[in-house]
Amino acid sequence: NKPFGRCPWNWPVLGMLPGVVMRLHRAYDSIVEVFENSNLTFQFKGPWFTGIDILGTVDPANINYMMSSNFSNYYKGPEFHEIFESFGDGIINTDYELWRQWRKASQSIFHQQSYQTFSTTITKKEKMVVELQDVFLRFMFDTTFMLITGSDLGSVSIELPEVEFATAFDDVGEAIFYRHITPRFLWKLQKWIGIGAEKKMMKADATLTRVCNKHISATREEVRSQRNTHNSNGEDHEVLLTSFIKLDTTKYDLLNPGDNKFLQDFTVNFMAAGRDSTAVALTWFFWNLSENPNVLTKIHQEINSTNLPRTGSDHQDTLLYLNKLVYLHAVLSESMRLYPPIPFERKSPIKPDVLPSGHKVESNINIMISIYAMGRMKAVWGEDARDFKPERWITETGGLRHEPAYKFLSFNAGPRSCIGKNLAINLMKTVIVEILQNYEIKVVNGQKIEAELGLILRMKHGLQVTINKKCSSLV
């Protein structure tokens, strides 16, 4: 490695900071380059006074080891819990037995209900220019909140109002990302003084508590009076909050549905998990379609040759229909391989260990997995790793190719993999079919498309598109 080579040089005192600053304007490409040139694992050294020392890896063998085969030695840890403070003691932010109980309870609730399909209603205007990422973020915000509480926050209505609850999530996300890149003493000091991102986070936390409490009290009241706690689409399943309020605590002694804070942690964690990830996945999907018109043609062909379920058909018919859309599934996977909505993941060893790549790790060090870089490694995906090729997901017999989760990490791997994966895929397919059947979407020319640095892979400048209602469906 040379001072101005492909990987950042480790300078005395400053560590690799100068190299990072020089690469900041093209951060994601640089991360890919660094891993490509360091045999998939890289030791990052921050300036000595910051204590930032991170082992980065995109080696599938290491990932399989940490996420699955030696899962019990790799946790999120106390530093993660501190940084993700607003998530309280929810599923995303806990380890050990408390996480296990969250996971079991959430899975049994997800499985017993018919949460796997959605009906959608999308805008009724005939022609307009919109910022698609903003629309999807709003749509997913309302959809996830509806799934949890049964109430509609109305953030996707035609006037696109500012919803304080949504803004609070954005502020929390920004502050958490800031905490990742700032020495601990500094963000702690800012929190203590009450300035910058920390000040915003405190205000946002207060909003989350207030709004959650309002909905929790209302839902408790409905459960107490045995009123209908079904969602407002008129579908006959309980909303998630109701299921958690009624949780059988004899099975889960660490979960406490009698406590509003427990239900707030549930709401905040599930909103955070479901909303942005699905919205940005949809945005990158439509951008990839605009760059690959032949792929769009093939999706149209698949939709046209597959019989749509009749209006009012049951949930099983809808699932069968969605499962038949194999090529669409391949395009979604390819889009999330190159643009994973959650671009990185972190782990810490509980006890010292040696990774399959030979790297020694001390307890509680930070191990960062770049999901973004993983999807682009030639060593993992072959020479055409950077090309958008949905066909790589299709088998010789026309089925969907299964790739192990430690290679296609967009939904995480092992016991902590995404609980909402099927729900998200079915929802995205439903939205895409609905849009492609009724609208023509054209990306406005001349926009700068780049990924924003953050917890979620948002498009930094959004995605401006023109939406045209197709003549055949004009009413």
Ligand code: HEM
């Ligand atoms: C395209 C959409 C989605 C993607 C790419 C995605 C991806 C992920 C990833 C990478 C994780 C691991 C995060 C971590 O370890 O901190 C995760 C966890 C999780 N996801 Fe998703 N997710 C999506 C949609 C959803 C939806 C719609 C829900 C439910 C409403 C959901 C619920 C969860 C939950 C509860 C966890 C925590 C699991 C645990 O720690 O045991 N996700 N997801």
